[in-house]
Every structure is written in structure tokens, then in C-alpha cells.
Amino acid sequence: MHTRMLRVWPVVLTFVLILVIGGAAASPLAQAQDGRTLKIWHYEPADSAMGISWAYAMEQFQELHPDVTVEFEEKVFEQIQETGMMLLNSNEVPDVMEINKGNATAGLYASSGLLTDLSQAAEEQGWLDILSPSILTTCRYDENGIMGSGNLYGVTTYGEFVMVYYNKDMFAEYGVEVPTTLEEFEAVADTFVEAGIVPLTLGASDLWPATHNFYELVLYQADRDLISNFQFLTGDVDFHGEAFAFGAETFAAHVEKGYYGDNATGVIYDDANAAFVQGITPMNLTGSWAFGGFQTQITNFEWGIFLMPGKQFNTGSGGNLWVVPENAANKDLAYEFISLTLSPEAQTLMANAGGIPVNADLSQIEDPKVSELNAAFASIVENDGIAFYPDWPVPGFMDVLGAGLQELVNQSISPDEFLDSLSDAYNDYKSSM
Numbered sequence: 001m002h003t004r005m006l007r008v009w010p011v012v013l014t015f016v017l018i019l020v021i022g023g024a025a026a027s028p029l030a031q032a033q034d035g036r037t038l039k040i041w042h043y044e045p046a047d048s049a050m051g052i053s054w055a056y057a058m059e060q061f062q063e064l065h066p067d068v069t070v071e072f073e074e075k076v077f078e079q080i081q082e083t084g085m086m087l088l089n090s091n092e093v094p095d096v097m098e099i100n101k102g103n104a105t106a107g108l109y110a111s112s113g114l115l116t117d118l119s120q121a122a123e124e125q126g127w128l129d130i131l132s133p134s135i136l137t138t139c140r141y142d143e144n145g146i147m148g149s150g151n152l153y154g155v156t157t158y159g160e161f162v163m164v165y166y167n168k169d170m171f172a173e174y175g176v177e178v179p180t181t182l183e184e185f186e187a188v189a190d191t192f193v194e195a196g197i198v199p200l201t202l203g204a205s206d207l208w209p210a211t212h213n214f215y216e217l218v219l220y221q222a223d224r225d226l227i228s229n230f231q232f233l234t235g236d237v238d239f240h241g242e243a244f245a246f247g248a249e250t251f252a253a254h255v256e257k258g259y260y261g262d263n264a265t266g267v268i269y270d271d272a273n274a275a276f277v278q279g280i281t282p283m284n285l286t287g288s289w290a291f292g293g294f295q296t297q298i299t300n301f302e303w304g305i306f307l308m309p310g311k312q313f314n315t316g317s318g319g320n321l322w323v324v325p326e327n328a329a330n331k332d333l334a335y336e337f338i339s340l341t342l343s344p345e346a347q348t349l350m351a352n353a354g355g356i357p358v359n360a361d362l363s364q365i366e367d368p369k370v371s372e373l374n375a376a377f378a379s380i381v382e383n384d385g386i387a388f389y390p391d392w393p394v395p396g397f398m399d400v401l402g403a404g405l406q407e408l409v410n411q412s413i414s415p416d417e418f419l420d421s422l423s424d425a426y427n428d429y430k431s432s433m
Contacts, residue, residue, distance in 0.1 A: 080100075176188045240423070316386050
């Protein structure tokens, strides 16, 4: 999300004061807090797994702190991405907020001194006992803002990955099965094109959705060294080498074959999802963040998921980060709230709402689809398959990637020209470090 999120209108929810009845002695956590206000910002939709889980954590916090006002503002992903630096440089910051992980966002803010170092809080609150080393990769940043080492500047409460959602009824109607190789995937898509059906919905009017389609193809020819060099800026990256060239050329070939229709750059992400929900398109390559919404929205057909087949690596990571701005007024309250979002109760609620928790009682998952989702993520982690997201390595890379992919969708530039733009932006930043 990320490098991604559904568009939602900002809304402010203020939890009213809960009175302590009967003069019962308060627990240490519930001592009077002198009328303070805990300000929380995030951009997860209210009906998403994260939105549901975090709303529960807010309720729990309010019960523990009846003399604190909990003020929550639901933001929009693009709003935080575009104005985050300015907001964090001001005194109008929340106490805890969600931001995108990676060098381009969390790393930039951390190296600019805008985020609180959470290393000590993590020890005191027990977060390191909950979060695995692979999940913590996206939470740590060095003095240059490079992900994977250094101090802890963020905390994630969930995992996420990119997959293909598919319409089982349409697959059965047109006699196709879940593919096990890229060639079989293309054969499935070709079958739908020949039937006059756009096989893959894509909201390329927004910059970020097509980056997933492209990077999933890059990963067919990538190895761990290339992924690490690219993401952590630890070695040379040849954007005209086998992996990135394969991704760009194959993506362009899919466009030419009609896999995304003839108007993908005129479609926003929400409308692309709607086309899948309405049964118009048989496949939708997007992230696990859409899963909870699809659970409630899809009522007229059977659906399932599969990973892009025939490769080891997959677009995904730990989820977006809770951070505490350096200028936050109530850091101690922020730490307690983060701990509540990591509690087994909040995490199990997230799981049953279609999320991928990091500390849930998975035996309490009620929906077989949710079990399938968590099993898919577990298989990626077990196979050392997490490859992160392509926009992360350098600030502003999303703009270059997204704009270039829009031009590839419109067939107004060549794959080589697209790769030139990536190479220039990436290496210009790297040489400036």
C-alpha cells in the first residue's frame, strides 16, 4: 500500500470520554492522564482487516485510559505520500501515524530526523518478541535511510503480498484452470482475449497499481542478490539486464495482446477492483489489502487466489508502519497504542477480517479463504520469497515507475526507453549519497 490504498474521504472520529463507574480503583495503565489527547492517523479503509483491528485497539485504549481523548483521522494514502515531509516538519503532527515502508518514505523521514527512534520502546514493550527478523527488515533504517539495518523507526502489525484474485465461475465456464507456470498463465489470458473478455483488470490511471504487474514479471528472472542490490543499494543494478528487461518487455507484450483492455490508463484502482467484484473481468492482480473488502463485496460468484506461478520471489513485505513523529506530544501513549494493535485479540480479529496478522491465534480463524490467504503468505516467507516493492529504493521512484508504465500501457514509449528512465532516476540518487 504499499504503496497502494483504496481512496476514501477523510473522516474524523473522536472517541468520547468513558466514565469510570462506582469509584473502582484504576489499573496503572488507566491512571488519569490530565485530559491529554492521543492523535492517530492512518489510511486503511474502515471495512479492511487493518481498519477493523485498529478500531478495536482504539476502543481498548479508551477503556484503559478513560481520561484521554482518542482522536482518529482517516487519511488518504496519496495525501500522506505527497505531504508527509511537510507535515512531519510541523508541530501539527499526530502522536502515531501510518506511513509507507521503504527507503523512499520511512527511510527518508528517519534520516531527516523526523521520526522517533523506537529501539528502546521496542525492548520495553516486547515488540521484538513478536516481530520476526524478516518482518523487521522494513522497520529498520540506517543513518542514510536505507532499509534493513540500523535503528527501529517503525512497527508493522501485519504482512502483505501481491497475488492474483480469480473468478472461479468464469474459469470453469471457459474451461481454464489455475496456472502453474507463466506460460500457462498467458494461455489462460489468451483464452479470455479470444472470447472478447479483458482478462486482467488494471487501474493504471493511478501511478502505483501497474508497478505490481511489472515487478511480478521482473521477479521471474531475478535472484536474491539482484533483489538485495536493488532494494538496499548495496551493489550495481543493470536495468537493461535480464530481469528488468524481461519484466518490461513481457509487460509491453501483455499490453499489446490486450490483457489489460484498451483503456487501462483511464481507469482508477477502485474502478478496476469494482470490475472484478461485478464479474466483468476474471482476474485481478493486486494485494492482500483488498482481500477483506472482496470477502464482503463479492456475492454473485465463487472466487479464489493464486500466486503468479512458476517463480520463487513475490512482491510483498511486512505491512505499512506505525511511526511516532519526533514532534509528537504524547509518545508514551503512542507506544501503548501500538502494543494494543499487536495484542493477540486485535491480531486474531484482523485475521478473521481477512488480514495477515503477525501475532494472532491462527487456530481461531473461521473462514477457509482466510486460512488459504495466510497459508500463501507463510509459503512465501518459508521459501525466502519476499521481494519487497519496486518503488521503495529511492525517493520519488514511484513517480518515475508509474509514469513510465502508463506510457508503456499507452504504447507511447519502448521498453528500452522505460528502462532508461528507471536507470537514470535510480543511479542519480545512488550517486548523490
